[in-house]
Amino acid sequence: MKIVVALKQVAGRDSAFEVRPDGIWIDEDDLEFEVNEPDAYALEAALKLKESEGGEVVVLCAGPDRTSKAIKEALAKGADRAVHIELEDPERLDTLALAGLLAKVVETEAPDLVLTGLQSDDLGSGQTGVVLAELLGAPHASIIMEIEKSGSGLRVRRELEGGWFQHVELPLPAVLTIQSGISKLRYATLMGIKKARSKQVRHVSAEELAAGVAPVIRLDRLRLPEKTKETQMLDGPPAEAAAKLVEKLKFEARTL
Amino acid sequence: MARDLAKPAAAVLMGNGLADLAAGAAAKKLDRVHVVEHELLENYTADGYAAALQAVIEKLRPEIVVFPHTYQVRDYAPRVATRFRQVLVSDVVRCRIDGESPVFVRQLFQGKLLADVRVEGPAPWFVSLQAGAFRSGDVEAGQAAVEPFAIDLDASAIRAKPSAAFRESEGAVDLTAAGSIVAVGRGVADESDLEMLRELAGELGAEIAASRPVCDNGWLPMERQVGSSGQTVAPKLYVAIGVSGAIQHLVGMKGSKTIVAVNKDPEAPIFEVADYGIAGDLYEVVPALIEELKKAKS
Numbered sequence: 001m002k003i004v005v006a007l008k009q010v011a012g013r014d015s016a017f018e019v020r021p022d023g024i025w026i027d028e029d030d031l032e033f034e035v036n037e038p039d040a041y042a043l044e045a046a047l048k049l050k051e052s053e054g055g056e057v058v059v060l061c062a063g064p065d066r067t068s069k070a071i072k073e074a075l076a077k078g079a080d081r082a083v084h085i086e087l088e089d090p091e092r093l094d095t096l097a098l099a100g101l102l103a104k105v106v107e108t109e110a111p112d113l114v115l116t117g118l119q120s121d122d123l124g125s126g127q128t129g130v131v132l133a134e135l136l137g138a139p140h141a142s143i144i145m146e147i148e149k150s151g152s153g154l155r156v157r158r159e160l161e162g163g164w165f166q167h168v169e170l171p172l173p174a175v176l177t178i179q180s181g182i183s184k185l186r187y188a189t190l191m192g193i194k195k196a197r198s199k200q201v202r203h204v205s206a207e208e209l210a211a212g213v214a215p216v217i218r219l220d221r222l223r224l225p226e227k228t229k230e231t232q233m234l235d236g237p238p239a240e241a242a243a244k245l246v247e248k249l250k251f252e253a254r255t256l
Numbered sequence: 257m258a259r260d261l262a263k264p265a266a267a268v269l270m271g272n273g274l275a276d277l278a279a280g281a282a283a284k285k286l287d288r289v290h291v292v293e294h295e296l297l298e299n300y301t302a303d304g305y306a307a308a309l310q311a312v313i314e315k316l317r318p319e320i321v322v323f324p325h326t327y328q329v330r331d332y333a334p335r336v337a338t339r340f341r342q343v344l345v346s347d348v349v350r351c352r353i354d355g356e357s358p359v360f361v362r363q364l365f366q367g368k369l370l371a372d373v374r375v376e377g378p379a380p381w382f383v384s385l386q387a388g389a390f391r392s393g394d395v396e397a398g399q400a401a402v403e404p405f406a407i408d409l410d411a412s413a414i415r416a417k418p419s420a421a422f423r424e425s426e427g428a429v430d431l432t433a434a435g436s437i438v439a440v441g442r443g444v445a446d447e448s449d450l451e452m453l454r455e456l457a458g459e460l461g462a463e464i465a466a467s468r469p470v471c472d473n474g475w476l477p478m479e480r481q482v483g484s485s486g487q488t489v490a491p492k493l494y495v496a497i498g499v500s501g502a503i504q505h506l507v508g509m510k511g512s513k514t515i516v517a518v519n520k521d522p523e524a525p526i527f528e529v530a531d532y533g534i535a536g537d538l539y540e541v542v543p544a545l546i547e548e549l550k551k552a553k554s
Contacts, residue, residue, distance in 0.1 A: 017365055026369070095343050096338060096342070124364065126346060127346060130331065130332075130334040131338050134338040134339070139302075139416050140302065141416060142302075143330075143331075161484060161485065163423055163478070164422065164423055165424065166422070167419040180468065181468070181473075216342055218376060219371045219373060220372040220373070222364065222371045225528055229528065231527050231532070232533070234534050235534075238536055238537070238543075239547070243548050245516065245534060248532055253514040256552065
């Protein structure tokens with residue numbers, strides 16, 4: 001089975017974010033970047049499928065130079081090769097424009113299956129995989145927790161809300177969006193890191209793929225959220241803060 | 257939104273056997289209730305729902321299509337928007353009117369930042385709203401005409417074959433009945449540290465729960481998960497330890513009466529819903545808290 005995994009590199013979860021002067025994105029200088037967590041699970045699912053079914057795992061990643069770190073990591077974990085769509089300012093593209101770039105590369109790769117995380121930790125719009133499926137004319141299933149081969153297609157376990165699940169059968173080629181926790185993530189081994197150096201990374205320019213695609217939605221005025229509740233922050237050394245809290249819970253909130 | 261924009265609003269219901277639902281919607285102040293019934297819509301599929309809604313939009317030509325932000329909508333609405341060369345503005349927490357056009361506010365970076373989203377392409381626009389973005393009680397009563405919408409669907413165009421929904425472990429832990437909950441987040445570094453949290457829960461007479469990553473790690477069973485993919489709880493006391501407060505968690509607990517948050521990051525979104533917050537190292541704060549609770553009892 002030939003599998004393309006679309007990965008995104010995002011700013012680390014614990015980053016302290018500062019809004020850029022133009023207000024449309026964050027200041028990325030001095031931030032650590034990592035593979036978007038659900039995408040890391042999508043890669044894991046792809047590597048597992050390759051282990052059981054054979055085939056090839058191709059990593060697809062759009063972003064600026066920093067993205068090559070995410071690609072290297074995926075290759076070190078066991079992906080066979082990668083395609084890097086060189087894109088200087090991904091924040092200016094909306095989901096449709098970005099999925100359009102991915103679709104152009106996926107069409108040339110013609111895989112049996114495309115996997116990606118269900119959403120990104122930065123934008124969190126949760127749509128890239130579904131829009132990609134639509135652009136490819138392929139069926140999809142979203143928020144997937146289990147993948148099995150079933151005849152010529154797949155049987156997947158889809159997560160619904162509130163602890164409910166559902167099995168869905170779908171034909172290939174297909175697109176799946178993967179939920180975090182589908183299986184335990186592997187680490188890259190030293191051997192894997194060494195091997196990754198000789199693996200192929202094909203570079204394509206976003207400009208060449210889709211020159212002049214205008215986004216239809218745009219971000220503006222990024223800001224810190226307004227507080228919706230009056231939060232009492234209890235400060236001081238831990239023992240003092242803890243004592244204040246117990247006092248408040250007892251006499252103010254009356255919950256103890 | 258329709259009131260703010262001074263525009264009429266119509267409801268669209270899709271499925272099969274929708275008479276009761278249609279009657280409920282017809283009692284609201286709506287222009288019309290369009291009922292799209294078909295046996296192929298009885299069980300949800302992305303292909304079926306996307307085709308049906310596409311047909312509805314092509315016929316009714318709305319300016320804005322508003323969805324609830326649910327897993328089902330996330331599954332098919334992006335397909336529909338794509339067919340109109342538009343992008344669904346998803347998980348919107350608020351809208352405001354700027355001049356004549358709406359601006360949609362949504363969260364970025366797991367709730368750490370907010371942004372305005374402006375739609376620039378031509379109508380129809382597509383928006384999904386987070387639960388609580390508007391108050392459902394604010395919908396005025398009225399009398400709307402119910403109109404069946406005839407639809408032609410092709411069974412062969414529905415590629416995915418869904419089975420019936422199921423639950424993994426039937427009600428082993430009912431967190432919704434708990435009076436107090438101690439919830440553990442990814443701020444907890446090691447599985448063995450849960451012992452300390454169990455002790456805290458013991459002192460508070462609380463059930464232990466977790467945010468998704470903790471359950472993904474297998475440290476606690478999935479049935480103890482609070483949030484959009486787990487249980488929705490509203491206990492008297494909710495103590496979030498090392499939980500950053502990603503929106504998927506907040507939707508499952510923000511109705512709690514008193515919320516306490518302990519997190520090392522003073523900017524963590526959990527503090528926006530907390531009544532009491534301690535910005536500090538949970539490994540120092542939790543033992544101190546256990547100590548104080550013991551003192552308070554004696």
